[in-house]
Each structure stands twice: as C-alpha cells, then as structure tokens.
Amino acid sequence: MRSKINIYLIEYAINSLLRQKYKSFFITVVLTALIFLLSSLFFITNSIKYELQSTVNSLPEIVVQKVKAGRHYDIDVNAIDDILTITGVSSAVARVWGYYYFENAGVNFSIVGIDEYEQQYKNSLIHVAKKLDFNSGSSMFIGTGVKKVMNKNYYQEYFNFIKPDGTLKKVDISGVFNGDTELESNDVIVMSKENVREIFDIEEEKATDIVVKVANENEIATIASKIKLMYPDTRVITKDDLKISYQNIFDYKSGIFLALFVVSLFTFFIIIYDKASGLSSEEKKEIGILKAIGWRVDDVLKEKFYEGFIISFFSYMSGIVLALAFVYIFNAPLLQNIFTGYSQLKTSFELPFVFDIQTLALIFFLSVPIYIAATIIPSWRSATLEADEVIR
Amino acid sequence: MIKLIDIVKKYEVNKNNIVTALKDINIEIKEGELVVLKGASGSGKSTILSLIAALSKPTSGEVIVGDNRVSKFPDNFASDFRRDNIGFVFQKYNLIPTLSVKENIILPLLPMNLHVKEIETKLERVLKMFHIEHKANQLVKNLSGGEQQRVAIARANINTPKIILADEPTANLDEKLSLHFIDMLKELKAEGKTIVVATHDPLFFGLDIVDKEIEIHQGVLS
Ligand SMILES: Nc1ncnc2c1ncn2[C@@H]1O[C@H](COP(=O)(O)OP(=O)(O)OP(=O)(O)O)[C@@H](O)[C@H]1O
C-alpha cells in the first residue's frame, strides 16, 4: 500500500507550492526562461547543421579557378577540353557567376549564370527553383532574401543592374526560390549566362570558374592534382576544402552560441546551488512537524520530490514548447541573425524543422533531475535530524 | 504501560558545553493513567515527553512503551510508532500556520494513503469532539490561541492514539480556557487513554482526575 502513488502527498506538494506562490512563480519563470534559451540554442544549432549538411552535399566535387598574383581571374573555357581528357572526370562545366553589390541596400547578391542544358548546374541548383526556364529572355530567379531587399527598394517586377560601363541592364523577376538549402540560396540570383556575362562584363570564351564532376569520390584528390599539374596557374578546390570552410563558419558562429549556453547553465547552477544550500527556518520547522506527527523520512522526501518534479517538469514543458514556437514558428528573431547572411545580406531564412529526441532528452536530464535533487537533498538533511531538534 | 529506566539525557551544545537535561530518571506510568509532570522551566519536562514519543533518544537508559523499546527504534520505526500510538500536543502547538484547520488536523493521515471517506469520518469525529467544526476551513494563523490549541488536540487525536502527551497545554490560555482544556482531558481519560501532561500550571495540581504527580527538579526526580 505504501508503494502506491499517494494522491494526498501530491496534493500536499501542490498546496505547498501554492502557499509559497511568489517563490514558486519566480523559480518557474526563471527555470522556464533558461530551458527556453537552452533549447532554442539547441534547436537552431541542429537546424543549421542540417542546413549546412544539405548545402555541402550539393557542392561540386572540384572547382578550378584561375589565379594570378594571388587573385582570382576569369578562366579560359578551353581548359574544359583538357580536363575532360583526364580519366575519372565525368563532366567539366564552365560557371559564370559573381557578387553584385547593391548600393542602395548595402548588400551583396550572388548572381549565378545558368544554362538549361548543362547538367552540372541542374544537379546543384534545380532543387532550389520551382522551374528553370529562361525562354522569356531577360529574366531571373531570386532567393527570398533578395526578393525582400528588392521589394523594399521599389523593385517589384524587375531590377536594374548597373554594368561596369555605367549603363543599366534591366532583368525581370520571374520567380522566387523555395529550396530547402535556404541558408545558401537566400542571397542568390539565377539568370542566363549571357545576362551574367553582360552584367559583369565577362568575355564569351571566359568563365568565372570550372566545375568538375568526378564519378568516384576516392579519385577526387588525384584528379585535382592532375588538373593542378596541367594548369599551374589555377587554384583547384575540392569538396573537402569547401566542407572545411563551411564548417569553419559554423564553428565560429557556434562559439557565440556556446557562450550563451554556458551563461544559461551557469545561471541554472546558481539557482540549484542556492536551493541546495539550505532551507528557510519555516521549511525546516515544517519538516520537523511532519516528522513529529508520524511522517517517515521517505514520506517527506516523496512530497519534496513531487514539489521539485511539478515545478521542473512544468518549466521543462513550457520552455520546450516556447522554444519550438520561437524557433520554428517565429523563426528565432534575434538569435538566428548570428548565423545567416553569408554575403552580408540582411535577410531571413526559414529554419528547417529537425526533431531530435536526443536533444530533448539532454535538456530534460540537464534540468529536471538536477532540480529535483536540489529540492530533495536539503530536505533530506532536515528530515534525518532528530525531529526534536528541528521543532524546538 | 510507559517505562523510563535509568534515563540520562545530555545535550552537546558544543565541545566544552554539555548540558545534562535528565539524570537517572525512572518513571512508570500504567495504562489509562493521567500523570502530571511538574517542575520549573528548564527542569527537563519536555525532554521526558520527547523521549516517550521517540522524538529523541536517551544518552543512556531505556524507554519502553507497551511492548516497544522505543529508545532503540530506527528512525522509520519511530515515525510509525508516533503515527500509530502517540498524540502529541506540543508546547507551541507546532501547527502549520498557512494551512487550514482541516488540513492541519489530517496531516498525520496523509502518508497512510487512506480512503477519502475514512479520512472524513476521522476528521468529523475530532472536529466535533474538540468543538472546532465552525473554523474547519480557516487558516490556522487567523485563529486565537485557544482555538489553535483545540486544533492541536484534534490533530493529536485524529489517529485515535492510546497515549496523549501534552506539553504546557495551558501556558497560553486564560483560566476559563484552561478549565475547558481540563474538561477535554477528562473526556480523553474516560476513553481510556494514557495521558502525560507536562506543566507548571497550579490548576492541575491536586485534580481528582490526576492519578500521579511526578516532580522533576533540574533533571532529577524529587
Ligand atoms: N537541543 C538542545 N540543546 C541543548 N540544550 C537543550 C536542548 N533541548 C533542551 N535543552 C536543555 O535541557 C534542559 C531541559 O529542557 P526542557 O525543554 O526539557 O525543559 P522544560 O522543563 O520543558 O522547560 P520549560 O518549562 O521551559 O519548557 C534545559 O536546560 C534546556 O536548556
């Protein structure tokens, strides 16, 4: 009978929390806020990791750039023919792209030239646009971030690019990306290669770089060094190099998150320490009274367990729910800015929903049992004293 | 039957200051007796009640209540023993001020996980018996001293203990309320309970319901 759940003790615990309603309320608010902050950080980190992973997966295996005096120059498209002779290379395609600085807004757009018939581009970009179609001539697809910036600056239907010679190039907006790798495509504009050439003044037989596709992942390094031998004036960047630099951006940013994480844990432990370090004299006396009228130590501890559980579990649930809403419904205002804007673009992007039981469990074990222990331990100390000492 | 055999109780205030509260105490109280423990302040009355209720352990000697050697009880046994056998009316009542009268009275029953009906029956009985029904839902902190004391007696009797221990029960009462308390003791005695009252209130001396007066002086029986 004693092992059964005792409703009276639960009732007493609730009653006891209500009797100290300001204290209970304060602790609940602080705990909820901490759990909210902590889980928001975890949720954002998880989402961005996921985002980066899919971005990295869609990166080209090898990119060849021409370099002179440490700077990047347009590369001769003839190099493609030579590269294609290397065994293991499944395709080599010239890319035409660049960063366009939009002065009015003070942001950079990434303009990518695309040719409908080039498979390489389709693989890496087709999934971000609903439909790639440039039949209408002077048109482009833009990322959601670009759209926002353009709309804010009175460009609803088209945009006027300023060419290097100072003349204007008008391009119609014919679509907006709805891809899942938003972190990357947010600031991107996709248009035909001719248009990109015109806007950046790139000659017909030149390209920004050459993207090489390799059938066998293990051959990437060998093929990269062969290209380097063939064209000593190039920089050959492999997927692994890119992965590392993407990872670096993430790691740097997550350092900031780590700092916030540490701060919130620190606060939590201050609360715990404060709680664990002692009971008020009324609380001690109450335990003494309960003992004196026939409660056992374990009855007292059970009741304290319920008190701790009710507060911490309630805070846990509300913290998690608030964080889910904050991150995935409101898209984490304030916090997510730390992570976005690869090319200074002040844009927003949607955090993909990543449901991760492990994260929820981790936060649970960081909060609920620790709080319960902090509630029980000081009570246990009082409850095991001679009741006579406590009530005197 | 309650027996205290060769009891010595020392309190260690600190290393250089050990207070001997009781010394060579031998007391025997028979079932159904009403015993008055009298003595000046600090003479050791509360300490004796504490020992009987297994709220503290003697430094040496033995306390026997019925068949139980309560001075040898581990903590959980002591709790069960108190719950099932002892009704303690504490010197300062030891009620929980922020709980209602009702909640205070049923407090000893909560860990027993009884049926609601059973708790209600027990509660009704003591509310009536000690005339506190009309205040049942009030917070204890809003009650007068006499009312608080009736709550304390009601709580002590909720689990129909065989032994009632009362520590200075009339210290905070005027004469009328004190006489009323003595009436309540009469009722309890009539039910066959063993009662020990620690007091220096002369109202108790020479009462016809008192079977024995034990006088204690600086920790020694006189
Ligand atoms: N926990 C304790 N620590 C140290 N000394 C104690 C402790 N409890 C009691 N004493 C001492 O033991 C002696 C007996 O105390 P006790 O409370 O039994 O006296 P009492 O007869 O009940 O007095 P009163 O009439 O004032 O209630 C006193 O000298 C008291 O100071």
Ligand SMILES: [Mg+2]
């Ligand atoms: Mg006393």
